[in-house]
Amino acid sequence: xxxxxxxxxxxxxxxxxxxxxxxxxxxxxxxxxxxxxxxxxxxxxxxxxxxxxxxxxxxxxxxxxxxxxx
Numbered sequence: 667x668x669x670x671x672x673x674x675x676x677x678x679x680x681x682x683x684x685x686x687x688x689x690x691x692x693x694x695x696x697x698x699x700x701x702x703x704x705x706x707x708x709x710x711x712x713x714x715x716x717x718x719x720x721x722x723x724x725x726x727x728x729x730x731x732x733x734x735x736x
């Protein structure tokens with residue numbers, strides 16, 4: 667697996683774990699981060715390629731620093 671794929675997988679897993687720890691559904695997180703639920707699912711599976719703005723919105727919705735998601 668190349669570095670980019672590993673990075674996206676790790677990022678997605680970290681987002682998913684933090685979301686679950688907070689008791690949020692994908693729908694709930696997507697709504698507060700103002701992104702589509704299906705796109706959030708792709709990000710969590712390591713298939714999406716989110717922009718920095720989207721990652722910042724997700725981190726804010728998860729009440730965490732962006733660096734903690736990496």
